[in-house]
Amino acid sequence: VASIPARLREPRPSVSFEFFPPKDDAAEAALWDAVRRLERVRPAFVSVTYGAGGTSQDRTVRVTARIADETSLTPLAHLTCVGQSVADLRRVVGNYAASGVRNVLALRGDPPGDVRGAWTPHPDGLEHAEDLVRLVRGLGDFTLGVAAFPDVHPDSPGLEHDVDVLVRKADAGAEFAITQMVFDAESYLRLRDRVAARRDLPVTPGLMPVTSYRQTQRMSELMGTPLPPQVVERLEAVKDDPAAVRAVGVAIAVELGQRMLAEGAPGLHFITMNRSTATLEVHDALGLEP
Ligand code: FAD
Numbered sequence: 403v404a405s406i407p408a409r410l411r412e413p414r415p416s417v418s419f420e421f422f423p424p425k426d427d428a429a430e431a432a433l434w435d436a437v438r439r440l441e442r443v444r445p446a447f448v449s450v451t452y453g454a455g456g457t458s459q460d461r462t463v464r465v466t467a468r469i470a471d472e473t474s475l476t477p478l479a480h481l482t483c484v485g486q487s488v489a490d491l492r493r494v495v496g497n498y499a500a501s502g503v504r505n506v507l508a509l510r511g512d513p514p515g516d517v518r519g520a521w522t523p524h525p526d527g528l529e530h531a532e533d534l535v536r537l538v539r540g541l542g543d544f545t546l547g548v549a550a551f552p553d554v555h556p557d558s559p560g561l562e563h564d565v566d567v568l569v570r571k572a573d574a575g576a577e578f579a580i581t582q583m584v585f586d587a588e589s590y591l592r593l594r595d596r597v598a599a600r601r602d603l604p605v606t607p608g609l610m611p612v613t614s615y616r617q618t619q620r621m622s623e624l625m626g627t628p629l630p631p632q633v634v635e636r637l638e639a640v641k642d643d644p645a646a647v648r649a650v651g652v653a654i655a656v657e658l659g660q661r662m663l664a665e666g667a668p669g670l671h672f673i674t675m676n677r678s679t680a681t682l683e684v685h686d687a688l689g690l691e692p
Contacts, residue, residue: 403476405545406505407577409446410604416446416669417690418478418580418606421676423450423461432676433465439678441473443685444692446669449478449507449580454485454514463494467501478547479503482511483534487526491534495541507547507580508534508571518556518624532567535574550579550597550605552589556626565596572601579603580671583610583621585654586630587661594667607662610673611680612651615641648680655684663688 409416419440424430437448450466452459462479469477479498483491498506510531513519523529528537531548538544548571551564558564568579579597584590584607594605612618615637622629629637633654640646659670670688672681 404446405577406447406476406478406547407545407604410578410606410668415663415667415690416606417443417685418445418669418671419448419681420608420671420673421448421450421465423453423458423465424676425458425461429676436674436676436678437469437473437475440674440681441475442692443682443690445475447476447478447505449480449671452480452482452509452511454482454511459494463497463501466498466503470502476505477503478505478507480507480509481534481538482509483523483528483531484511484514485524485527487524488528488537489526491528491537492541495538495544499542499544504543505545505547506538507549508538508576509549510534516624518626521557530567532571532574532576535571535576539575546576547578547580548576550581550593551626552581552584552593552607553586553627561593561596564593565600568597568603568605569600572603576603578668579605581605581608582625582627583608583673584658584662585622585627585633587658587665590662590667591665604668606669606671607658607667608671608673609655609659609684610675611655611684612637613648613675613677613680614644615647617675618651652680652683652687655680656687659684659688 424433452462466477466479535546590607636650674681
């Protein structure tokens with residue numbers, strides 16, 4: 403099996419899927435159902451997000467380990483610095499390694515809560531994602547990915563600074579980047595080109611097929627990813643009709659995916675919300691072959 407960075411350099415676009423750790427048994431069953439359906443299109447990798455609380459972190463480790471153990475999929479484990487000392491982080495990385503997980507998406511994370519608060523590192527922890535890249539690198543044979551922000555990270559002074567940060571992450575040992583969900587292909591292409599001028603770091607766009615307008619608005623606020631006026635207009639026009647929202651959401655994702663792949667994006671990283679139907683519709687409409 404090709405490593406994630408090697409796969410992202412192949413001419414054939416790579417598809418990957420993002421999940422979050424389920425909160426209860428019913429949610430866990432829904433997740434595995436989605437994993438099994440999506441496994442059929444042979445993604446390059448699947449990733450599992452990492453929350454702020456201890457129990458949700460344990461679930462991430464468990465789900466990622468189970469993917470490594472019971473499926474044909476290559477797992478990518480997210481890891482953040484939130485509320486964890488360096489010793490804690492070393493332990494989590496040790497657990498990943500022990501369960502055969504060798505790909506880590508190294509993130510800073512955000513302070514827990516529904517409103518964006520100021521970042522304060524753990525007193526014995528790490529300040530920036532690049533520090534986590536360096537830490538994990540030093541702990542063994544891991545392949546590291548990092549986050550990128552086409553619409554500029556909410557705490558960043560601007561695009562140039564974001565590009566500098568990505569260069570620092572690459573120099574610390576990151577071998578690929580995945581972006582925050584994209585709703586404006588031009589922002590993605592601008593960031594991708596600026597990074598490409600300085601480092602050989604594949605940057606894969608995040609794509610979320612909209613299935614609920616309210617949920618998308620909430621995520622857009624929380625993540626600092628603005629919804630472009632054309633996207634808002636198309637969703638507003640159908641907002642009281644859930645089936646129509648879904649259809650428009652899938653159409654928007656297909657258009658974005660088409661444009662970014664035509665411009666040479668290495669692949670598409672689908673934010674699945676632990677569901678498979680909308681993602682598979684976009685995948686099939688794009689004519690992506692397993
Ligand atoms: P950093 O790279 O540390 O950047 C954070 C801020 O600090 C930025 O403004 C940056 O410009 C600035 N900065 C970085 N380095 C320096 C430096 N050396 N000097 C000065 N300023 C600097 N969050 C979760 O909690 N769990 C997840 O599983 C998760 N998965 C994600 C997956 C993807 C693909 C993406 C795009 C984001 C994800 N996030 C997740 C959210 C992420 O943790 C937040 O967006 C966080 O605010 C930034 O993380 P980062 O890794 O980019 O941090």
